[in-house]
Amino acid sequence: MTAPLKNDVFLRACLREATPYTPVWLMRQAGRYLPEYRATRARAGSFMGLATDPGFATEVTLQPIDRYGLDAAILFSDILTVPDAMGLGLGFAEGEGPHFAHPVRDEAAVAALRVPDLEKLRYVFDAVASIRRALDGRVPLIGFSGSPWTLACYMVEGAGSADDWRGVKSLLYSRPDLMHRILDVNAEAVCGYLNAQIDAGAQAVMVFDSWGGALADGAFQEFSLAYTARVLAGLKREHEGATIPRIVFTKGGGLWLDEMEQLDCDVLGVDWTVNLGHAREQVGRSKALQGNLDPAVLFASPAAVAAQAKHVLECFGPPHAGAQPGPTHIFNLGHGISQHTPPENVQALVDAVHSHSRHMRSEDASRAPRHQVLP
Amino acid sequence: MTAPLKNDVFLRACLREATPYTPVWLMRQAGRYLPEYRATRARAGSFMGLATDPGFATEVTLQPIDRYGLDAAILFSDILTVPDAMGLGLGFAEGEGPHFAHPVRDEAAVAALRVPDLEKLRYVFDAVASIRRALDGRVPLIGFSGSPWTLACYMVEGAGSADDWRGVKSLLYSRPDLMHRILDVNAEAVCGYLNAQIDAGAQAVMVFDSWGGALADGAFQEFSLAYTARVLAGLKREHEGATIPRIVFTKGGGLWLDEMEQLDCDVLGVDWTVNLGHAREQVGRSKALQGNLDPAVLFASPAAVAAQAKHVLECFGPPHAGAQPGPTHIFNLGHGISQHTPPENVQALVDAVHSHSRHMRSEDASRAPRHQVLP
Numbered sequence: 131m132t133a134p135l136k137n138d139v140f141l142r143a144c145l146r147e148a149t150p151y152t153p154v155w156l157m158r159q160a161g162r163y164l165p166e167y168r169a170t171r172a173r174a175g176s177f178m179g180l181a182t183d184p185g186f187a188t189e190v191t192l193q194p195i196d197r198y199g200l201d202a203a204i205l206f207s208d209i210l211t212v213p214d215a216m217g218l219g220l221g222f223a224e225g226e227g228p229h230f231a232h233p234v235r236d237e238a239a240v241a242a243l244r245v246p247d248l249e250k251l252r253y254v255f256d257a258v259a260s261i262r263r264a265l266d267g268r269v270p271l272i273g274f275s276g277s278p279w280t281l282a283c284y285m286v287e288g289a290g291s292a293d294d295w296r297g298v299k300s301l302l303y304s305r306p307d308l309m310h311r312i313l314d315v316n317a318e319a320v321c322g323y324l325n326a327q328i329d330a331g332a333q334a335v336m337v338f339d340s341w342g343g344a345l346a347d348g349a350f351q352e353f354s355l356a357y358t359a360r361v362l363a364g365l366k367r368e369h370e371g372a373t374i375p376r377i378v379f380t381k382g383g384g385l386w387l388d389e390m391e392q393l394d395c396d397v398l399g400v401d402w403t404v405n406l407g408h409a410r411e412q413v414g415r416s417k418a419l420q421g422n423l424d425p426a427v428l429f430a431s432p433a434a435v436a437a438q439a440k441h442v443l444e445c446f447g448p449p450h451a452g453a454q455p456g457p458t459h460i461f462n463l464g465h466g467i468s469q470h471t472p473p474e475n476v477q478a479l480v481d482a483v484h485s486h487s488r489h490m491r492s493e494d495a496s497r498a499p500r501h502q503v504l505p
Numbered sequence: 506m507t508a509p510l511k512n513d514v515f516l517r518a519c520l521r522e523a524t525p526y527t528p529v530w531l532m533r534q535a536g537r538y539l540p541e542y543r544a545t546r547a548r549a550g551s552f553m554g555l556a557t558d559p560g561f562a563t564e565v566t567l568q569p570i571d572r573y574g575l576d577a578a579i580l581f582s583d584i585l586t587v588p589d590a591m592g593l594g595l596g597f598a599e600g601e602g603p604h605f606a607h608p609v610r611d612e613a614a615v616a617a618l619r620v621p622d623l624e625k626l627r628y629v630f631d632a633v634a635s636i637r638r639a640l641d642g643r644v645p646l647i648g649f650s651g652s653p654w655t656l657a658c659y660m661v662e663g664a665g666s667a668d669d670w671r672g673v674k675s676l677l678y679s680r681p682d683l684m685h686r687i688l689d690v691n692a693e694a695v696c697g698y699l700n701a702q703i704d705a706g707a708q709a710v711m712v713f714d715s716w717g718g719a720l721a722d723g724a725f726q727e728f729s730l731a732y733t734a735r736v737l738a739g740l741k742r743e744h745e746g747a748t749i750p751r752i753v754f755t756k757g758g759g760l761w762l763d764e765m766e767q768l769d770c771d772v773l774g775v776d777w778t779v780n781l782g783h784a785r786e787q788v789g790r791s792k793a794l795q796g797n798l799d800p801a802v803l804f805a806s807p808a809a810v811a812a813q814a815k816h817v818l819e820c821f822g823p824p825h826a827g828a829q830p831g832p833t834h835i836f837n838l839g840h841g842i843s844q845h846t847p848p849e850n851v852q853a854l855v856d857a858v859h860s861h862s863r864h865m866r867s868e869d870a871s872r873a874p875r876h877q878v879l880p
Contacts, residue, residue: 294843299801303809346777346799346839348816384760385778402721403760424721426674434678441723464721468669 132331133267140202141270144334144375144396146418146455152443152487153201154480155272157379158466159194160206164473166193177222181208187257188264195269197473198480202334203265204272205327207254209338212275212319213285215246233288235297240308245319248326255330262331272377273332275323277339278316278357285312295344302353309353317357321364328369336377336399337361343382343401350386355393362394377420381465387412402464406446414457419446422464423479428471432478439482449491461487507706508642515577516645519709519750519771521793521830527818527862528576529855530647532754533841534569535581539848541568552597556583562632563639570644572848573855577709578640579647580702582629584713587650587694588660590621608663610672615683620694623701630705637706647752648707650698652714653691653732660687670719677728684728692732696739703744711752711774712736718757718776725761730768737769752795756840762787777839781821789832794821797839798854803846807853814857824866836862 135141140153161167170190174180181187191206210228214220219231234240248255261271276284284290286298302309324335342354358378368374379399383390390398391413398417400409402424409419427438442461450456461483467476510516515528536542545565549555556562566581585603589595594606609615623630636646651659659665661673677684699710717729733753743749754774758765765773766788773792775784777799784794802813817836825831836858842851 294801296801296804296843296845299799300804303802303805303813343778346797346802347780348820349799350778382757382778385780403718403725403757405722405760422721424674424724426669426671427678427721429671429675430678438678445723468671470671 132262133265135267135270135333137201137269140460141334141373141375143458143460144377144418145373146396146450146458148449148451148453148456149458150488150491151484152449152459152461154461154483155200155202155204156194156463156467156476156479157204159200159204159476160190161467162469163467163471163476164193164197166197177208178220181206181211182253184253184257184260188260191257191261191271192264194476195265198477199484200269200480202269202272203261204336205254205258205261205274205332207257207274209274209276209340210281210284211251211254212246212316212323213281215248215250216243216285216315216319217246218285227290228284229289230285233297234282234285234312235288235301237305237308240311243312243315245315245322248322251323251326254323255326258327258330258332270333271331272334272336273324273327273330274336274338275320275327275361277337277342277354277378277380278313278320278361279342279345279354280338280340281316281320282309282312283341283344285316295341299344302349313353313357317360318364321361324361325364325366328366328374332374333372334375334377335365336379337395339378339380339383342380347385350380350383351389354380355386355389359393379420384409391416397460399462400464404464406442406459410446410457410459418458418460420460420462422462425463425465425468425471428463428467428475428479430475432475435475435478436482436486439479440486443483443486443490448494449487451491451494507637508640510642510645510708512576512644515835516709516748516750518833518835519752519793520748521771521825521833523824523826523828523831524833525863525866526859527824527834527836529836529858530575530577530579531569531838531842531851531854532579534575534579534851535565536842537844538842538846538851539568539572541572552583553595556581556586557628559628559632559635563635566632566636566646567639569851570640573852574859575644575855577644577647578636579711580629580633580636580649580707582632582649584649584651584715585656585659586626586629587621587691587698588656590623590625591618591660591690591694592621593660602665603659604664605660608672609657609660609687610663610676612680612683615686618687618690620690620697623697626698626701629698630701633702633705633707645708646706647709647711648699648702648705649711649713650695650702650736652712652717652729652753652755653688653695653736654720654729655714655716656691656695657684657687658716658719660691670716674719677724688728688732692735693739696736699736700739700741703741703749707749708747709750709752710740711754712770714753714755714758717755722760725755725758726764729755730761730764734768754795759784766791772835774837775839779839781817781834785821785832785834793833793835795835795837797837800838800840800843800846803838803842803850803854805850807850810850810853811857811861814854815861818858818861818865823869824862826866826869 376395377397384404751770752772759779774795
């Protein structure tokens with residue numbers, strides 16, 4: 131038995147329904163900028179110790195929910211759990227990013243690649259169930275995965291790339307057949323992974339195409355977008371009677387919004403280079419928009435944070451009202467929150483989004499009758 | 506006395522005039538991927554020893570011209586010469602990027618900032634004059650500078666930023682007044698610097714806004730585009746009777762092409778995320794386009810390089826013909842060439858661009874009469 135949801139503002143905005151204020155959550159909201167996260171991380175001993183233990187994962191997922199009035203929780207997990215379950219051997223060197231012991235760099239490695247047994251990812255689904263219990267209906271829980279292309283970036287490079295994704299792009303241009311085979315496997319794996327998260331209790335799912343924007347026009351459509359579309363085609367649409375909204379975020383994907391509108395999903399995430407008003411004109415007829423404050427704004431004063439939050443809300447424009455679905459906005463950053471963020475600035479952000487978006491709705495409501503009496 | 510120009514295809518394409526083939530040059534074409542560059546660099550002893558000596562700068566500028574049939578040379582210099590002349594103390598640690606001994610991080614440092622005495626940059630203008638003599642009219646020489654914003658990124662950070670430009674963005678959002686003061690000084694300095702390059706013999710000039718694309722929509726217009734516009738407003742339009750084309754390249758600026766079309770320049774450079782055909786529709790009425798092959802293509806086979814070069818040419822579409830100015834394309838990469846590029850692949854690229862673009866023109870010419878007899 132799961133508790134009834136007390137705050138469904140995020141889920142309603144995902145489905146383009148009118149809401150009393152603009153919901154807000156932050157990518158990577160459970161993370162190193164929070165002292166309570168660092169304390170849990172220290173007890174866990176290692177990042178993987180933290181990410182693979184449902185108890186610890188539950189604890190850190192709820193930390194930003196307890197601290198701020200955020201409108202959604204997101205599963206705490208690593209983006210590379212799926213390739214790890216494929217046997218690539220995920221590790222984290224202290225002070226560095228993730229790396230794979232067995233990167234996929236040649237034809238033999240590609241041929242050996244298999245969709246992983248989901249039992250190897252049981253710890254993720256256990257975490258989802260545990261978080262749902264701990265949330266007790268306060269806010270909905272978002273599950274997530276990296277996109278097939280983004281996973282492939284790390285799988286081929288063996289790690290993140292400082293600049294040019296030389297390894298994965300070399301493979302893409304010299305052996306597109308191998309690249310497609312990797313992406314085939316990834317798409318099937320990601321789809322199964324997200325469906326299992328939904329079964330375990332995720333109330334929305336998000337595909338992070340963090341490195342789609344590194345691709346050239348043409349290559350993006352062929353090697354990233356097409357496989358994200360394949361994942362979406364296989365996703366469960368509802369669970370226990372509730373619709374499961376699907377969010378797709380391509381960092382640096384603003385130029386491809388028209389093509390992303392064709393995706394079978396509910397929400398498109400955009401980064402801070404996108405003008406939200408223009409994006410609403412482009413895709414607001416069919417998609418909710420999520421974003422897009424520059425995370426660097428959070429390094430400024432609380433007053434500057436509040437001013438920039440208002441600017442983002444005003445950029446999106448008049449809140450949708452009425453009973454029919456219409457253009458809606460889910461406030462977020464344009465990328466993950468930085469570990470260097472002062473925690474008090476996040477409170478300033480959440481408060482500003484909630485209060486100013488309520489204010490915009492009351493202004494709109496008070497203006498509407500006046501409009502009606504004008505000639 | 507300077508020699509008459511033997512190959513003016515690049516300059517004519519900049520001015521949107523029809524050309525017999527699509528000209529090609531590559532950002533950072535004189536660089537570490539060339540063994541002859543590495544040999545000169547070793548003789549110079551250090552990067553700054555190379556960049557500040559007009560003889561060495563001439564030698565490396567001409568190396569790719571001697572090796573390939575490129576249609577333009579670009580001054581070999583560092584992007585950070587101007588802030589170095591301001592007294593910030595540019596240095597290069599072996600194996601690392603540039604750094605400043607005296608970054609501009611507080612109000613006092615900003616207040617102390619001054620437009621540098623151009624005499625401190627005499628070595629650059631001497632290099633321009635020396636390269637012109639050495640080129641002997643083979644191809645035109647492009648001068649360049651970083652944009653005011655891009656210089657400010659390094660000046661505030663004290664170095665390049667691995668990811669988030671935390672320092673410069675913190676300043677931008679918390680003290681926009683200080684940011685504007687830095688950009689004021691930079692704009693005046695860059696303008697004087699480029700005009701002195703023109704006086705010394707640069708036949709076109711390019712503003713590299715390498716980090717404009719890191720900015721949020723709104724911030725880009727205020728802190729980057731406005732200062733690039735100010736530089737352009739102060740540039741000499743001609744020298745010794747010849748028009749000096751002006752090129753602006755904002756890496757990651759594809760979303761702002763409509764606004765960049767308003768710039769008083771001749772050419773807009775675009776990176777590989779941009780669809781050249783769409784960009785031509787957007788801005789081809791008033792601007793030539795430069796770009797935009799992903800430099801990672803050059804890691805593949807020569808055959809793959811040739812195929813991708815054709816793809817870029819076809820994306821731009823039918824070559825402009827006729828006596829009036831029209832949409833033109835200058836082939837380039839979407840960013841600087843990588844040090845890991847096999848030199849033979851550059852030859853494959855240059856050959857493919859020249860031969861396929863000639864082929865497209867002959868096809869168009871042979872089609873035209875047929876079109877004329879159709880109803």
